[in-house]
Amino acid sequence: MNRYLPIRRVYAREVLDSRGNPTVETEITVGEGIIGRDGITGRAIVPSGASTGKFEAVELRDKENRYWGLGVQKAVNHINRVLAEEILGENALNQCRIDRILKEADATENKSNMGANALLGISLAVAKAAAKAMKLPLYQYLGGTYTTQMPVPMMNVLNGGRHADNTVDFQEFMIMPTGAETFKEGLRMCAEVYQKLKQQLKVRGLSTGVGDEGGFAPNLANAKDIFLILNESVEQSGYQIGKDICYAMDAAASELYDSKRKQYYFPGESKAMQKEIYRTTDEMTAYYKELTKEFPIVSIEDALDEEDWQGWKMLTDELGKNIQLVGDDLFVTNSERLKKGIELNSANAILIKVNQIGTLTEAMDAVQTAQKAGYRAVISHRSGESEDTFIADLAVACSAGQIKAGAPCRAERTAKYNRLLQIEDELKQEARYRNPFAGESLKKS
Numbered sequence: 001m002n003r004y005l006p007i008r009r010v011y012a013r014e015v016l017d018s019r020g021n022p023t024v025e026t027e028i029t030v031g032e033g034i035i036g037r038d039g040i041t042g043r044a045i046v047p048s049g050a051s052t053g054k055f056e057a058v059e060l061r062d063k064e065n066r067y068w069g070l071g072v073q074k075a076v077n078h079i080n081r082v083l084a085e086e087i088l089g090e091n092a093l094n095q096c097r098i099d100r101i102l103k104e105a106d107a108t109e110n111k112s113n114m115g116a117n118a119l120l121g122i123s124l125a126v127a128k129a130a131a132k133a134m135k136l137p138l139y140q141y142l143g144g145t146y147t148t149q150m151p152v153p154m155m156n157v158l159n160g161g162r163h164a165d166n167t168v169d170f171q172e173f174m175i176m177p178t179g180a181e182t183f184k185e186g187l188r189m190c191a192e193v194y195q196k197l198k199q200q201l202k203v204r205g206l207s208t209g210v211g212d213e214g215g216f217a218p219n220l221a222n223a224k225d226i227f228l229i230l231n232e233s234v235e236q237s238g239y240q241i242g243k244d245i246c247y248a249m250d251a252a253a254s255e256l257y258d259s260k261r262k263q264y265y266f267p268g269e270s271k272a273m274q275k276e277i278y279r280t281t282d283e284m285t286a287y288y289k290e291l292t293k294e295f296p297i298v299s300i301e302d303a304l305d306e307e308d309w310q311g312w313k314m315l316t317d318e319l320g321k322n323i324q325l326v327g328d329d330l331f332v333t334n335s336e337r338l339k340k341g342i343e344l345n346s347a348n349a350i351l352i353k354v355n356q357i358g359t360l361t362e363a364m365d366a367v368q369t370a371q372k373a374g375y376r377a378v379i380s381h382r383s384g385e386s387e388d389t390f391i392a393d394l395a396v397a398c399s400a401g402q403i404k405a406g407a408p409c410r411a412e413r414t415a416k417y418n419r420l421l422q423i424e425d426e427l428k429q430e431a432r433y434r435n436p437f438a439g440e441s442l443k444k445s
């Protein structure tokens with residue numbers, strides 16, 4: 001019979017995220033004894049996006065009163081007054097059942113009733129409490145003893161779009177240490193390039209202020225110019241472009257899409273060129289083709305709009321053999337949308353953001369659905385983050401091979417990288433370090 005680890009206490013409060021906005025923190029206490037004496041507590045803080053997909057689960061975050069947290073307070077109340085009742089006494093080791101109870105208590109398709117932030121806070125804190133009670137690191141509790149592959153960071157070094165007040169139209173320019181042998185080495189390489197990039201921007205008289213995810217946010221308008229500066233930064237760091245370091249980008253194209261014109265609008269480039277720049281789906285595809293020919297880009301996320309399934313199919317036919325095409329807003333960590341993509345051959349990878357779907361079980365389901373179909377899964381943070389390091393353990397637990405966690409600065413981003421350094425150390429000390437790093441397989445062919 002399964003071991004019984006009862007949930008004894010459920011408590012949520014409002015805390016701040018990395019943008020200074022309120023978010024939900026949940027505490028789950030488990031154990032046989034009297035709470036406060038023998039109980040074991042798991043804590044989780046829910047992240048929040050800025051360039052959110054239309055089909056994401058709904059977080060309660062009152063738009064007009066965003067900074068006063070009225071929506072977040074609602075989610076907190078739902079946890080303390082409604083959802084707690086539903087799961088008190090449930091077995092914390094039965095994550096699937098708890099997540100099902102949470103879903104049923106919400107009883108909507110998009111979790112808009114209780115709020116995806118309310119559900120997720122509980123879901124993640126239950127897993128953390130259970131792992132702690134089992135005296136296992138979270139990654140091992142979630143993934144088992146053979147899940148030991150360290151993810152390659154997909155490190156955001158230059159921010160644009162909704163994540164910065166600058167003229168960069170694409171949201172994220174990222175570097176990947178594909179030539180590194182270990183996570184530690186890869187992280188060091190990326191941090192070195194990041195520092196060199198800062199110098200490069202300074203030399204050009206550009207701003208070295210940072211955006212939401214810690215990447216620099218200069219007023220540059222042309223993607224090629226950005227990649228050229230990245231090339232210099234990599235070379236000056238002593239690394240070989242396309243071998244030691246490759247590039248990835250998140251176009252976040254749904255944010256650029258003008259549904260009336262059915263074209264993509266580039267506001268920064270328009271300003272710089274002093275004429276309106278629009279691109280059709282075909283032109284976007286041609287643009288990506290050109291960029292990937294000129295620069296060692298191995299991965300493009302949200303290259304097209306979240307509803308342009310046919311465009312995605314064409315793009316995948318055209319580029320999918322050599323380039324990782326990641327669906328973020330397209331799939332929203334939702335297995336049903338992912339299955340549609342797999343059927344249509346739209347994209348070849350999924351971005352996993354736990355708060356897009358609202359429970360850990362459903363996020364795991366999306367990872368497994370992807371991996372079974374030969375799609376890659378990239379575990380991701382949100383632009384609004386916290387000190388919570390859940391996704392670092394999750395990336396190892398599901399052998400994702402890649403993690404998107406922002407720049408190597410700002411504590412909410414480094415918290416994830418530092419947790420991965422701890423995990424890698426732990427695996428080495430316990431001699432469980434096999435098949436450690438996936439960088440090689442991501443290199444530009």
Ligand SMILES: C=C(OP(=O)(O)O)C(=O)O
Nearest residue numbers: 049050051052381382383
């Ligand atoms: C991390 C991202 O940003 P946000 O959290 O704003 O959706 C993203 O789009 O991949």
Ligand SMILES: [Mg+2]
Nearest residue numbers: 250301302328
């Ligand atoms: Mg994205």
